[in-house]
Amino acid sequence: MAEELHQLVHARRPRIASLAQIQAALVHAADGTDIWSERFLTSEFRHVVDAWQVANEAAYADTPRPGRRSRLGVKQRAALWPIFMAARASLASQGLATWAQVFGGLAVHYDARSTKPFSHIVVDEAQDLGVPELRLLRALAPEGEDRLFFAGDLGQRIFQPPFSWKALGVDVRGRSTTLKVNYRTSHQIREAADRLLPGAVHDMDGREETRKGTVSVFDGPQPQVLKLEDETAERDTILRFLEAARADGVLPEEIGLFVRSRAQLDRARAVAHAAGLVPVEPGDASSVAGESVIVGTMHLAKGLEFKAVVVLACDDGVLPLQERIDTVSDEAELEEVYETERHLLYVASTRARDRLLITGVRPGSEFLDDLR
Numbered sequence: 051m052a053e054e055l056h057q058l059v060h061a062r063r064p065r066i067a068s069l070a071q072i073q074a075a076l077v078h079a080a081d082g083t084d085i086w087s088e089r090f091l092t093s094e095f096r097h098v099v100d101a102w103q104v105a106n107e108a109a110y111a112d113t114p115r116p117g118r119r120s121r122l123g124v125k126q127r128a129a130l131w132p133i134f135m136a137a138r139a140s141l142a143s144q145g146l147a148t149w150a151q152v153f154g155g156l157a158v159h160y161d162a163r164s165t166k167p168f169s170h171i172v173v174d175e176a177q178d179l180g181v182p183e184l185r186l187l188r189a190l191a192p193e194g195e196d197r198l199f200f201a202g203d204l205g206q207r208i209f210q211p212p213f214s215w216k217a218l219g220v221d222v223r224g225r226s227t228t229l230k231v232n233y234r235t236s237h238q239i240r241e242a243a244d245r246l247l248p249g250a251v252h253d254m255d256g257r258e259e260t261r262k263g264t265v266s267v268f269d270g271p272q273p274q275v276l277k278l279e280d281e282t283a284e285r286d287t288i289l290r291f292l293e294a295a296r297a298d299g300v301l302p303e304e305i306g307l308f309v310r311s312r313a314q315l316d317r318a319r320a321v322a323h324a325a326g327l328v329p330v331e332p333g334d335a336s337s338v339a340g341e342s343v344i345v346g347t348m349h350l351a352k353g354l355e356f357k358a359v360v361v362l363a364c365d366d367g368v369l370p371l372q373e374r375i376d377t378v379s380d381e382a383e384l385e386e387v388y389e390t391e392r393h394l395l396y397v398a399s400t401r402a403r404d405r406l407l408i409t410g411v412r413p414g415s416e417f418l419d420d421l422r
Contacts, residue, residue, distance in 0.1 A: 065147065076137045110134075166192045168190050223257050226257065277418060300358050307362065309362060317363050358402065
């Protein structure tokens with residue numbers, strides 16, 4: 051939607067800068083100084099300066115930095131600001147923009163208009179909205195009560211760092227309701243998956259979502275959480291699980307195999323082939339060459355549902371993903387990485403309606419102990 055609105059307003063398609071291009075611009079702008087790491091500059095630019103579309107040094111000094119423990123004084127922010135401005139100028143000279151700039155420009159445009167494109171807006175998966183997206187949504191509907199309706203689950207937040215909705219003029223405190231009846235996942239799977247999350251999840255405005263009192267409307271087998279000796283043992287265990295599911299009438303298209311990232315996809319595909327099935331990624335057309343089964347990453351599992359799910363390759367260094375841990379710039383970011391990695395496993399696990407198997411090679415992900 052954002053791209054279509056941008057073309058409507060600016061009569062051109064935006065050229066979006068990649069993460070690599072943003073990093074290159076920041077590194078070039080910071081040339082000659084070794085005070086701040088590339089990781090810190092990238093994180094600060096993306097999650098603070100760009101996300102909030104900070105316009106000048108004075109605004110940067112007052113911009114909130116929620117959850118970031120590397121505190122920055124006035125002098126430090128003053129020294130950082132020229133780097134961020136130079137990086138922005140470099141991207142602009144290449145005809146590049148960030149999605150935050152696109153959303154920000156559209157929000158300014160529609161904020162100034164008395165006539166809005168929509169009278170009411172309904173947003174699903176609201177927990178994954180970022181600052182730019184929420185700012186745009188607020189601008190697209192007229193002022194007044196009940197113009198925006200959000201549905202989401204803080205326990206499934208896997209894409210965005212937390213921020214204050216109230217600071218953007220969207221205050222849902224006292225106006226939200228937590229739904230307690232689960233119609234999709236068995237009691238046994240929901241209960242196991244909930245162990246990955248705290249009893250209550252809080253947002254940056256102090257609003258609490260408690261998981262206590264949640265019930266499922268049906269029962270099913272206990273989920274299996276196993277640490278195996280090697281990938282061969284893992285494959286054999288999964289094959290037995292799939293064989294039992296199919297013997298009970300579960301169809302191949304009612305089965306999902308999920309892994310943490312694309313680096314583990316071949317491992318899942320090998321299991322599918324060993325089971326005599328054709329691996330197909332979510333969104334792709336089913337194979338006509340044989341019975342197909344969905345194989346994908348945990349991110350792509352969101353919004354899907356299967357009678358039986360296998361979450362495999364939950365190894366040490368894979369979940370949480372070591373690459374993400376290596377890129378954090380402070381303790382708060384490390385905590386955020388662990389939290390979203392837990393949420394990823396929660397999302398993948400709760401795609402299962404009736405049967406769930408979670409596996410990893412020893413020593414396995416530390417999260418598996420919480421599930422067992």
